[in-house]
Amino acid sequence: MTASIIGHALHVPSEGDCSPEQAHTLLGRKGLLGKDPATRLALCAVHRALGLPLGKPTLPLPGAVTTGVVVSSNLGNIDTVRSAAALVRAGERRSISPMDIPNASSNVIAGAIAIRFGFTGPNLTLCSGRTSGIDALRHGSRLIAADRADRVVVVGVEPDCDLVETTAVAACVVLSREPGALALDLGTTPAALTLEDDPLGEIYGALGVVQAVRAAEWLSAGSGPDALLTCGDNEDGYASIRVVAR
Template sequence: MTLAVTGVAVALPGTDDPRGLLRPAPAGADPVDPAERLGRKGLRYKDRATRLGLHLAHAALTDAGLLADGGPVVPGDRVGTVVSSNLGNADTVCRAVETIAKESTGALSAMDTPNASSNIIASETAIRFGLRGPNLTVCNGRSSGLDAVRWAALLLRSGRADHVLVTGVEPDNEVTRRLVDGRVADGGAALVLSRDPSAPARALLGPLVRTARPADTVAELTRRAPGGRLCMSLGRRTAPPGARHLELTGWGELSGALGVVQCAAAAGWFAEGGTPVAYAVAGSAGAALIAPEGAR
């Protein structure tokens, strides 16, 4: 079954366009303000990662033509949600632990405590946009974003959903900077994957692979989907001969958002006329994205 990327969204300081990922990150750009897209209602008690995730979800679902008047235009129980975030609510969890240590559980905020759930971004996304299909969060290091894409593909191919929203997002704050020892991207990307072969596609999802080393992952991708002219990884030496290498590190630490941002960048590559295949490599996971006919 061929799966189509029917919606793409990017929210990073300085760009909301997948094509912007192909160029250097702009210096000194303002942070993304989700209230500009969503309005302030319903955002007040949400943590930064959840607000960014809702922003990305709205943009991707709208781009895929699945959202109108704040709700899905297709049966909500056929739309799944998969989120990848390694650092998402670490600030909330650390704040709660500190409050308990200094005072007691009685001092915890009733409005803040729900944000400590590991699935908060995915659950809030489903509630806000009426997505009642399978709902889960992936949090397993650098490969997390592409693993989220893999889980979405499995849900579609097994018939559990007709569309799956995949969101990769990481916030930039004092806690996340301490955890990664540097600046975090403060945003991410989202995709809508669809099993509808007639849907207008930004890209087609090709082989998904896992090996022991990034170089082996690229080798397996080139064997199964030859002809790649764009390779997105964290090491230039992994790019096959003749392929442009795109690292994406200029945006800050992408962590769990990396693989989803790479897939969005592939859609940007195709939108600018790039063909025929792009490779995304994050940790031991890899994905091939294929240019569809008439890609926008």
């Protein structure tokens, strides 16, 4: 066990949470201009996992200097990339909005989270297919074990994308080196609960982090001593991690 889970949140617009277009009702209007849908969803999930009040947070947040960010998203900025590519192919590069250029970066979501909440620890995005969410949890745990961060915000997010018909969702798990009631275990032994698919349907790179949030909710309610999270397929491979109640 290398990291405790000290906070978690699931943000699903189809289940009543605010949509990317209405993210200002949770986050406040300042700082959202030009942000793509996946980034807005991710910011909502982090805001809720940290237990912050409505509106833009007052910086610096406690512990922000030693907080890292790991994001799992395979399709996060795909609309921006597709739009820019189409304009380039059509010979209309001058039509690309300067507001869209930052969104073309594969690390834009993690960077936006760090800037908004003042996190100055390690910052990275994983786009490793169907194992991406669990890969992100493992990387976050290892950053803490290696003394690269005292706390890591792990986010899984995918937008509503017609390319693979994903469900818009963002999930956030806050990991810490401080003791907590729940923890990650890098082992893959059988557990009381096993999570694979999710009722939300296709959530691709967000799946592993969504599973971690669901496991944290169930274990906190006394549903079992541990849960095994597993995701992947024959093309991307498989990955597992356990959430355990201490």
